[in-house]
Amino acid sequence: MDEPDLAGLDPFDLMAEEARQIEAFYAALPPDGWRAPTRCAGWDRRALLAHLAAVEDYTRAGLRGEVQQLIRAAGGGSLDDLNAWGVAQRDTLPHADLLAAWRDLVASNDAALRSRATETMDTTVGQYPVWRQAFYLASERAIHADDADVPVPESRVSHRLDWRLRFARVAVTENAQPGQVSVVADRGAQVVRLVEEECRLPDEQFVAAVSGRLPPEVDIPPRIRDALAVLV
Incomplete structure (x- = not known):
């Protein structure tokens, strides 16, 4: 714990x-x-x-x-x-x-x-x-x-996004191969690196990506999309 x-x-x-x-x-x-x-x-x-x-x-x-x-x-x-x-x-x-x-x-x-x-x-x-x-x-x-x-009641929106975001980062790290994926917070967004590829996702989109719910029109490298989808 x-x-x-x-x-x-x-x-x-x-x-x-x-x-x-x-x-x-x-x-x-x-x-x-x-x-x-x-x-x-x-x-x-x-x-x-x-x-x-x-x-x-x-x-x-x-x-x-x-x-x-x-x-x-x-x-x-x-x-x-x-x-x-x-x-x-x-x-x-x-x-x-x-x-x-x-x-x-x-x-x-x-x-x-x-x-x-x-x-x-x-x-x-x-x-x-x-x-x-x-x-x-x-x-x-x-x-x-x-x-x-x-x-989602308005009073819960901010806290709900916060805990889901924090656990999403933990889940990605836990499920990735050692050193394969890195996630760094950056002013309301998450910078994701996978070997030589990188993308920046707003916090809400990062949670959606880790949940396997990122809309297809969001343009990120396919390998990063696949690597992030660990809570499906």
Whole structure:
């Protein structure tokens, strides 16, 4: 938990805040609102919430040391296969029941994660610090909240961008090959270098790039775009 770039941030609080916003949004949706498209190709809002519930299945399996068992239950394929399986498992649930099931999983998992903050948990890459995994889970909720057009209160916009930006830099560094990618803050933007290539992205675009959501019309070197997309 000694991570200077993340000092002063509580990932469990961040997870909880994103969950509250998602729950309030979905609870107020009219029936046709559940079928509205999202930024995730092929997923409407209902499928997106089913995916978020499937993420909670993965988290619960990680806390129990049963990630590989879950992957085998889903057919033993890739994470994409696991995602598709998790959505399909909830295909027949009424909207209200899907929201309630997701909410119950969130409550149980979030409490367990917080209680084990200094421990490790099972993941697809092996044992991983719970505290750091909580940042990935908070980011997952934030990304998909944006995908579904969950509104962000004005009072949260600045802080939300700050923590997502700070963790995005950490995630890029963690997932890159040693010395391959560097990110330097520069007056409301991030300067990204990859070997001989470089680009400068405003903070919001950097977060979008790391989330795999940078619009195609933003002109950056393809190799940098690929290297940044680590929270997808």
